[in-house]
Amino acid sequence: MKKRVVLYKRLSPALLAQLEQQVEVTWVDTSAADGLARLRDALPGAHGLLGASLRLDAGLLDLAPQLQVIASVSVGVDNYDIEALTRRGIMLTNTPDVLTETTADTGLALLLATARRVVELANWVRDGHWQASLGPAHFGNDVHGKRIGIVGMGRIGQAVARRAAAGFGMQVLYHSSRPKPEVEARYSARYCDLDTLLAEADYVCLTVPLSAATEKLIGARELALMKPEAILVNIARGRVVDEAALLVALQEKRIRGAGLDVFVQEPLPADSPLLRLENVVATPHIGSATHETREAMARCAVDNLLSALAGQRPANVVN
């Protein structure tokens, strides 16, 4: 008998067809009004789950006694209780590597857009204000040759370092759980403690995974260490930053601006005070959101799922 899989993230027709050849698939649109009820109905028979961005709490897991594997379409796994999954004998897989370059591109896009005020000034043109050559009131800041401080030097952090050093001639500082001599050699990067990085960087880019150790890593104290002309870029997770402290720092112009792709609450409410600030560029968690990369992530998740259900060890096991 075919194993049963509950899908809560859409797949392309080609990938869905591949999956349906090997397992019995039930699609649940968890964003629909009855989505959670339909998920609860489908869980008792499920051997596998494939999706992302859903917190599978104990109540839901208790409904899935046959669950063997959760194939997450994400590299971040902070929304899973990994210890609980392990205790239940449920394997968790994720999709690293395939999204590294795209997510690093997003980091540089936010850095450039914020430094050069691209969104603010594009809207200014759209609103018909461009009547004469620009003056200092509309100037941005250079990126080339400046100093970037990368917090977290994993795959995405290294891809950001490569872009910064090779693409923009930037000096690279970094802070991570340990020094990485190979990174220092490759990108002329300098390891430093977090306080030093914050004090010296013109641009601070957060790429750390969210964990108990990194939650609110950047708070009021850390923001106060940053230079007034510095810009914060967050492509990690919203909860890595104390969002209330960031709002105050931005409102009081204690830092130049922020390029934010992730937020404590997502979707970010339309009435968020962050959205009323000209020195904030906010994007809707587009880190890996390109056609090519999301298809590659979904393919990776399908491969992980089918491998696990066949009793083999998938390429990307988290626990």
Ligand code: 8YV
């Ligand atoms: C999206 C991400 O959340 O991979 C992650 O951890 O944050 C992003 O890629 C994910 O892709 C949602 O499908």
